Amino acid sequence: MSLQQFMNEAISPWMKQDGPDSDIVLSSRIRLARNFSNSPFPLIASEEKLNKILNFFRENFKGQSFKNYENFELLEMSDLQSIEKRVLVEKHLISPHLAEKSQQSATLISQNEQVSVMVNEEDHIRIQLYFPGFQLDKALEQASQLDDWLEERIDYAFDEKRGYLTTCPTNVGTGMRASVMMHLPALSITQQINRMTPAINQLGLVVRGIYGEGSEAVGNIYQISNQITLGKSEEDIVEDLHSVVKQLIDQERRAREALLQRSGIQLEDRIFRSYGVLKHSRVIESKEAAKCLSDLRLGIDLGFIDHIPRTILNELMILTQPGFLQQYAKATLGPDERDIRRASLIRERLQLENED
Amino acid sequence: MECQECHQRQATVHLTQVINGQKTEIHVCEHCAKDKGYMSYGEENFTLNDLLSGLFHSEGPSPYNKKAQPYQQHNQLKCPTCGLTYQEFARIGKFGCATCYKTFDERLNPIFRRVHSGNTRHDGKIPKREGGNLHLKREIDEHKSKLRQLIEQEEFEQAAKVRDRIKNLEQQLHQGEDGEQ
Ligand SMILES: [Zn+2]
Ligand SMILES: [Zn+2]
Numbered sequence: 001m002s003l004q005q006f007m008n009e010a011i012s013p014w015m016k017q018d019g020p021d022s023d024i025v026l027s028s029r030i031r032l033a034r035n036f037s038n039s040p041f042p043l044i045a046s047e048e049k050l051n052k053i054l055n056f057f058r059e060n061f062k063g064q065s066f067k068n069y070e071n072f073e074l075l076e077m078s079d080l081q082s083i084e085k086r087v088l089v090e091k092h093l094i095s096p097h098l099a100e101k102s103q104q105s106a107t108l109i110s111q112n113e114q115v116s117v118m119v120n121e122e123d124h125i126r127i128q129l130y131f132p133g134f135q136l137d138k139a140l141e142q143a144s145q146l147d148d149w150l151e152e153r154i155d156y157a158f159d160e161k162r163g164y165l166t167t168c169p170t171n172v173g174t175g176m177r178a179s180v181m182m183h184l185p186a187l188s189i190t191q192q193i194n195r196m197t198p199a200i201n202q203l204g205l206v207v208r209g210i211y212g213e214g215s216e217a218v219g220n221i222y223q224i225s226n227q228i229t230l231g232k233s234e235e236d237i238v239e240d241l242h243s244v245v246k247q248l249i250d251q252e253r254r255a256r257e258a259l260l261q262r263s264g265i266q267l268e269d270r271i272f273r274s275y276g277v278l279k280h281s282r283v284i285e286s287k288e289a290a291k292c293l294s295d296l297r298l299g300i301d302l303g304f305i306d307h308i309p310r311t312i313l314n315e316l317m318i319l320t321q322p323g324f325l326q327q328y329a330k331a332t333l334g335p336d337e338r339d340i341r342r343a344s345l346i347r348e349r350l351q352l353e354n355e356d
Numbered sequence: 357m358e359c360q361e362c363h364q365r366q367a368t369v370h371l372t373q374v375i376n377g378q379k380t381e382i383h384v385c386e387h388c389a390k391d392k393g394y395m396s397y398g399e400e401n402f403t404l405n406d407l408l409s410g411l412f413h414s415e416g417p418s419p420y421n422k423k424a425q426p427y428q429q430h431n432q433l434k435c436p437t438c439g440l441t442y443q444e445f446a447r448i449g450k451f452g453c454a455t456c457y458k459t460f461d462e463r464l465n466p467i468f469r470r471v472h473s474g475n476t477r478h479d480g481k482i483p484k485r486e487g488g489n490l491h492l493k494r495e496i497d498e499h500k501s502k503l504r505q506l507i508e509q510e511e512f513e514q515a516a517k518v519r520d521r522i523k524n525l526e527q528q529l530h531q532g533e534d535g536e537q
Contacts, residue, residue: 040438040453122450148484156483157454160490162464163478165454169464170471172457174480204473230468231475 003348006328011315012091012113012130018311019133023301024249026181026221026314028136029092030143033166033175034125034150035157041167042105042120050104050120056154057119061108066149067142069110072117076106083332086323092130097121115146122167123175125150134245136178136238144234163230173230178238180224180245181210183313185298186255187248188220196251204228205244211290211317219290219317224248256302271299279350283336284343289320308353316346361388435459492529496522 019025035041039049054076062074077085077098085099093116094107105120118126127150129143157165164175171177187193197207206227209217224245226237259267274295277288284292297313299305318324320342326333329341357367365385433442440452442460451457457464468476482490499522506515 035454037454041451043448043450044438044440044452144481147481151483151485155485158483159454159457159478161477162457162468163480164483165451165457167450169449169451169467172468173472173475173478176480228472228475230472231477231479233480237480 003328003345004352007315007319007349010087010091010319010324010327012093014112014114014130014132015314016311017132019131019135021249022133023310024182024184024252025134025245026132026183028131028134028139029179029181030127030129030136030139031177031179032125032127032143032147033123033164033171033177034127034147034154035165035167036124037155037157039124042101042122042124043167047104053124054104054106054119057106057108060153061117061150065110066146069112069115069146071111072108072115073111074106074108074119077102078104083323083326087327090318090321090323093128094118095121095126117146117150123171125154134180134249136180136242136245140178140234140238170227171229174232174234174237176226176229176234176237178226178241180241182222182224182245182248182252183220183294183297184217184222184248184252185220185294186259187252188217189259190255192251192255193217193222196248200224200244203240203244205241211286218287219313220294221290221317256298260302267302268299268304271295271302271304275299275305278346280347281343283339284346285339286320286342289342289346290317293317308350312349316349319349320345357383359383359385359388361385433459433463489529492525496525496529499525 015027019028036053039045039053042050057074061072064072066072075088080088082099085094088094088107089096089099091113093109093113095118098105098107098118098121101120105118107119108117109115114130116128118128127143127146129139129146131139131142159165163173166172166175184193187196193207200207204227205224207222207224210221210223211218224241226241228237232240274292277284278292278296293313293316296305296308297310300308300310300312319328322333322338325338325341325345328345329337333341359365359367360382361384365387367383368386369382369384369389371382371384371389434440435452435456436459437455438452440456442463445451445456445460451460465476482494484491499518503515503518503522506512506518
C-alpha cells in the first residue's frame, strides 16, 4: 500500500479538517460516562452480565446511524489483533484500558470516526465525541444528543442527588470529561506554561501532556480538561474550560510574537534545523521526532514554511507511534527497527509535499 | 520492589484488580502501567485514586462526628445488590453497582467533597426517561424564580401568566405522582 493510501485510511476524516483556532487547538472532545441501572458495573460484573450488555449493543446499535454519525460499526475487542487494538488506542478511539480487556468489550464507531462509544470499559458506556479545533460547545451539544438517543433504549443508572452513577467517584454527577488538545510551543519554550499550570489547577482544571510519560509534554501538546464532575452543570463546566483555553490561546499567540521579535533569527534557525532533521534523518526516536514536528508546525503557523499543511503535526504524531509503524510495515518491530521506520515514514511523508 | 512486568524499574504503581470477584495484586512501574493499560493516558484516575485511598484509610470513627458509627459496624456495610463491602470499596476506590451509592450514602459526602471541590449534589443533566418528574420539578423552580422577578419589576400581567403556568405544571406533577402509586 502506498503511504498516501495508508494515511487516508489511518487518519480519521474529521482530523483532516481545520476548526476554529486550529493554529493552536488541535481538537475538542466530550466524554460521557454512563451505566445500565440493572447491571453491576464492569469491574465486578460476571461474564454473563457483561455479555448481556454487549449483546444489547449488537442488537440495538450495530449498523445504526444517528444524524451525521452514520453506519456505526461495532468492533469487538475479542476479534482484534493486538496491533489493531494498539492502532485504535493511538487514534484515541479507544482507551488502553479497553484494549487490555479483551473479553466482552467493544467499541461502536461512526463512519467518520468522530464518535466512539466504548462498551464495558470502566463503565458500561463511555461516549466520546471529537471535533477539530476549538469547538467545545458544539461537541457538548452533539454528545448530549447522542446520549439522548442511547437513552431512548437504555435505562441509565441515575440518582436525583448524585446524578449519573459511575464506577469511579471521580466521574459521578455529569459523568462528563471535556477536554481540549493544544499545541503550545511558545509557552513551552519560554517555560511560561509551568508557571501557569498551578493557577489552572486551582480552577478545577487539569493540564497534562498526552504523549510521553509523566508530566512532560512531548511535542508540546497538552490536554486541558475538567476535574470536577459533580455539582456543576455540563454547560458551566464547558464554559469554565472554554474561558481558560481562550486565555491560553491569547497567551500562546503573544508568546509567539514576543519570540519572533526578540529572537526571530534564532527561532527561524531552530525551525529549519528541525525541518532538516525530519527531512534527512535515517534513524529517529519518537521524542526527537515529536520535538522536530512541533518546531515544523510552529514554522508553518508563523509563515516560515508555506508548502506543508499544518495538519502534519497531528497526523505524524499519530502515524509514528509504534502501533501504526508496525501496521504499515505489516510486521512486529523492535525499538531500533521502529526508529528506522519512523525516519523513513517521515521522509516519505514530507516528500509527498515536494512533488507538487 | 521490582516491577513485575519488566523486572527492571522500581514498581511505583500498586493496584488491586478485581475481575469477576477474583482479586489480583499488581506492582508495576509507571512505564509498564501505561503500557499494559493499568493507567490510561488521558485520564485522571491515578493521582485521584491515591488521594482517595488516603482519605478512606484515615477514616475511622471521627471525633468530630458524634453520629459516626463504630469502625466495626461500618466495615460490615455490604451492598445488597452486588455484594461489595464498604471495606472493599474503600480499598479499591470504586463502586460495584448503582445500589452501592445508596448503601454507602452516609459515608460519601466527605469523599465527594474532597474530589469535587466541596460539591456533593448533582446539578447537571437529567435523563429524559429515567429522570422521571425531575424535569417537571426543575421547570417549576425555574418558573417560580421568574415569577418573583416579574413581581419585583411590577410586570403583573406577565406574572399572572407565569403563575397559571406553575399551577398547570404542579397539577401535572401531582397527577404523575398519583399515577405512580
Ligand atoms: Zn516495568
Ligand atoms: Zn453494589
